[in-house]
Amino acid sequence: MCPASLLDQLDSAADRHLSELIEWLKIPSISSDSTRVDDVHRACQWLADKFTASGLQVELIPTQGHPMVLAQTPPVNNAPVVVVYGHYDVQPVEPLDQWITGPFEPTVRDGNLYARGATDDKGQVLTHIQSVCDWVASGEPLPLQIKFLIEGEEEVGSENLERMLPDLSERLACDCVVISDSSQYAAGQPAITYGLRGIATYEIQVDGPSQDLHSGSFGGAVMNPAIALCHMLSSMVDDQGRIQIEGYYDDVRDLSQSERDQWQALPQDEEWFAKSIGVDELFGESGYSADERRWARPTFDVNGITAGHQGEGVKTIIPATATAKFSFRLVPDQDPKKITAALEKHLAKHAPKGVCWTLKPDHGAPGMLADTDSKFVKAANHAIESAFGTPPVLIREGGSIPIVTRFQEVLKCDCLLLGWGQSDDNTHSPNEKFSVADYHRGIRASAHLWDEIGKLS
Template sequence: MNLPDLLDTLAKKSDRHLSDLVEWLKIPSISSDTSRRTETAAAADWVAAKLQQAGLATELIPTHGHPMVFAETPAVPGAPVALVYGHYDVQPVEPIDQWQSPPFEPTVRNGNLYARGATDDKGQLLTHVQSVCEWLATGQPLPLQIKFLIEGEEEVGSENLERMLPELRDRLACDCVVISDSSQYADGQPAITYGLRGIATYELEVNGPSQDLHSGSFGGAVMNPAIALCHLLSSMVDREGRIQIEGFYDDVIELSQAERDAWAKLPQSDEAFAKSVGVSELFGEKGFTSDERRWARPTFDINGLQSGHQGEGVKTIIPATALAKFSFRLVANQDPVQLTAAIERHLQQHAPTGIRYTLKPDHGAPGMLANPQSKFAVAASQAIESAFGVAPVMIREGGSIPIVTRFQDVLGCDCLLMGWGLSDDNTHSPNEKFKIQDYHRGIAASAILWDELGKLSESK
């Protein structure tokens, strides 16, 4: 393959590539909305048709929910196999009144394309689809085999993919999984993400009296479930953000000094970060920087509270129940199952008398950590630098993509997280966007990546 000619072709076809993305974004594939099942299926059909028309062996894999799209190019003996993973489903659009333009009428403003799914994940995923399709359109074979697995349930937890992954192991066998569903470090500073935090979520319900009680007649004689809940929640974390559950930090993998030194060189400003999220100052575990806290340290957060009178005015009661939703972000090597057992022990030790409680685990997934110096990471770094003109930085991400860890466990593969998005892309929020320049640079980086990975062939 004459790579410069291919890159020139990609540049000449940029308008068509953008038109393709606009067409796909018009399909309201909200996987959580049962009234959108037809449209969600249409989004799967759209990308399947594009891959099939390019010459890939393509099929829809049915699930108990939305179908998965699987496609592959011919095998290349002695060469690596790359699996591109992404999703065609999108988040709900509410609150609709905060959108400046309709969420499924893609609109260009200030060099950005605004629509639901623009950056999460249709736009980022389509960069890899376009690069493979354009490569094959030249009539030249790819230097490695590329497989696609595109699901329609990532935004609702990937339950069917996780359940079916072991039976799909042979079909999905690969050396590395390529995922673009994350962000650059900053505008103009691309990144490769080699670590993700895991997650564990819970609901804790505290029950006291059989019904709400008058706080004057019964206050002081009956334990208030809302107060008991506050005691239990505050017992899990101290004022400095250090989690107080026994054994919580036993399996935490500490940051290496090399990582800390590298991240310290990143152009991070605590003042700008605080301003961007609307707080007067930042808070977190002592002894760690903001990036270290967000990317590589475990955390505890209360996500919702409910108890007592919520309406206008005052209602002086002892509420019968109180409920909290809370979550932990975990780092690599921490086990959500072991954490649940530790929380149960903690609650037994700290629960006040006179109340009953129920802990309901929701979902959990361990963190992911890849080798930032692997041959695949080196190849990706070279590809990104060629396309963006700037070498990527190696970072971790505080969020969770649970299926990535499952890929590592079940497929025994490496993982490449090459995000083209930006931190202000309003992912999951109104006015989601994707920078058009980065969409095109992502296509170019993807094409160069296939060339770089092809150089790793055993025959060369």
């Protein structure tokens, strides 16, 4: 049993836990913004200071970008070793005018804490940090060793961590990696996530005339790069949501009937889901439910388009250049490099005459699946039910955490994905939030988790 005195201590420390999260969220640690380098490093140092004050062994690991924090409790003989992974960097905040309160002015409204990074990932990873630091402070011995690896580049692809992971493998040797950077299935229904989609991201530039042209004098005589770009983008998906790149589905792993039955038994409400994200109806690949499409089917999405005049008023031109950023969410067995090769052939086939184009691949990572029958999943099931009052369901997550597959490959360990957030937490969007109650429940679930894993041989 998790020590009763520790659980009482966690309850009495609730105000401090919240104030510390608010303090950390005030630091604008946007890893993709070169003007925020000092702020990113401040967020890293805040975390290192937290660990140091709690008596953990702490090391700052430099990278070619932002540093990583490695902190650990003492080894425990004949007990499991767990690595807790998370990130202290956050997404950009635009469009700024859509935030009700400032993205780095954490504010509690209607039981939620609003700020950039509240749920992704400062609030979620801090649940594990609080549980361990308070356990150490209680004087009760931890039943296992816990190592924390918290990086500052997850939101830009984790390339430095991925490159350095083999060299860190001995220091990170463990039985299981625990990650909280995802969501529950619904309010009041916690979940264990056993699968993630992968990702492949790109930027395409289409060039036409050597300069912007008057659309009256030249319209109809030259190919408009913006129109060409739209044609190329629209050629990649049909009106049924099916991606048209040759060979795209060759390596897609089919869903098992047992998985489909299990998800169908979840309390799905697609009408509510549509309403919660502000659309009249849902859309996606025919023949699959919304959960199946967003968790376990590959997708194509345009993330941004730039072309021509963007200022106030009208400027009737044919733009010289048009660009777009787009991404694919991939499922297990799809290879980002194979997708890139097929994509280049597709674009070459569908590019209109009169323009030239260049494709710039950004970052890519494969999808992952975890073993749902592992002893760590069973331990997490007991821990979550103890804290949330209801057993978790097993789900997949449509988002990507690029480093998870590498953990499985390099560390040869199990991975536990335990999300305390909600699907409407506005991750990557204005007004990001995290339920204050779920933050505190996550801390208790974390404490129960160390107790349950500590019982394992």
